[in-house]
Amino acid sequence: MNTIWILVDGDRQIGAARKALGDLADSAAVLAVGPRDLAETAARTGAETRWADPGDLPVEALASSAAELVAQEGPRIVVAAPTSGGRALLGAIAARLGAGTVDGVLAVRPLSDGGAEIERSGLSGRVVATLRSAAPLCLFVDPSDAPAPAAGRPGSLDTADLAGNGIVRVSVEDAAGAGTGVADASRIVSVGRGLRQRDDLALVRDLASALDAEVGCSMPVADDLGWLPKEDYIGRSGQHVSPRLYMAVGISGAPQHLEGIRDARTVVAVNSDPDAPIFSRADYGIVGDLYEILPRLGEQLATR
Structure with a gap:
């Protein structure tokens, strides 16, 4: 048939x-x-x-x-x-x-x-x-x-009468103190493979906290590395976001990621590669090592 x-x-x-x-x-x-x-x-x-x-x-x-x-x-x-x-x-x-x-x-x-x-x-x-x-x-x-x-x-x-196979949903609830997630966030700090290790997410979270922003990521950080939940992954087959401020940290800017942020109002990119595609979408770009730049941005925000 x-x-x-x-x-x-x-x-x-x-x-x-x-x-x-x-x-x-x-x-x-x-x-x-x-x-x-x-x-x-x-x-x-x-x-x-x-x-x-x-x-x-x-x-x-x-x-x-x-x-x-x-x-x-x-x-x-x-x-x-x-x-x-x-x-x-x-x-x-x-x-x-x-x-x-x-x-x-x-x-x-x-x-x-x-x-x-x-x-x-x-x-x-x-x-x-x-x-x-x-x-x-x-x-x-x-x-x-x-x-x-x-x-x-x-x-x-x-x-169609379809039977379950024994899987049961016990409960679904928000974790205490959890944010609203990237989908509806007005500010997002998003991280990519430029981050060397999982523990260094603390740098990204500190900056996001100073900006009152949610933390997002590119696909490899969620799918390949498992450093962040898949619901925080931004891209063509992930979350499509439209924040007032989107900061891409250590993200090269693959087409599928750029598709996910096409409705962002202001994009700031931090990347050590001056030819990274993310700069073609950025309103403001910083070429340099994120391990040096993020703490300095945090210091400047703290003084304000």
């Missing part, structure tokens, strides 16, 4: 999937995992939609039963956004179908042999690679720049 499934746990993901799939989206079916209004939004685009309500369970708890449901339809392409829930669902489906997975998908075109030609972003957005693969395929599309889903002819909306 040639049905294409779109898995969503955020409405922008519907627009992202339709944009990447192009004409193929017209025959797509949607499995919406999350609030009912997600499924209703999908159905308004004309898609045949099935809705699963996780209730008090995390989306990840429905991965196994979602994989069984999707496998029964025998799809050749399944797409999802690279959120934690999307990765869990699509990973389970890929394992069940024996399908290959591709990240950073920009566009999909069907081939006459039943496979697909895929355009994907590589090297942090610096290149676009074209791949050809046989079906089935599980593809991750980035919803950050996706258009809002457009309404079309009404589609069907049915309920």
Whole structure:
């Protein structure tokens, strides 16, 4: 069966999937995992939609039963956004179908042999690679720049009864004294691989405290090193921020990071490389060693 499934746990993901799939989206079916209004939004685009309500369970708890449901339809392409829930669902489906997975998908075109030609972003957005693969395929599309889903002819909306796999959410609460996070912060001090070791985060936190700012980071600091939580990572597939002040410390300025700060009002960059791409976006730039500059900035702020 040639049905294409779109898995969503955020409405922008519907627009992202339709944009990447192009004409193929017209025959797509949607499995919406999350609030009912997600499924209703999908159905308004004309898609045949099935809705699963996780209730008090995390989306990840429905991965196994979602994989069984999707496998029964025998799809050749399944797409999802690279959120934690999307990765869990699509990973389970890929394992069940024996399908290959591709990240950073920009566009999909069907081939006459039943496979697909895929355009994907590589090297942090610096290149676009074209791949050809046989079906089935599980593809991750980035919803950050996706258009809002457009309404079309009404589609069907049915309920999918997906069982949890024993994962239970006990409680979710803010840590005592925790800040509001980078997403809505008016000031952010963000750190990259220019920092030599985890303990040196104290320098960044001291400066952020003096500025009454939140601490953010580039993708490698969260994903590769694990020095900061992934929710503090700023970039194309991380947080998109719009602070009044954004200070990039030891961040080279890869395209995916610049995408995440495009709405920042004032950008200050501190980097030892005068040719670092971050300076192309900075309103103010300081070329030098962050280990010398940050303490001096802190001293100046303390006198004010």
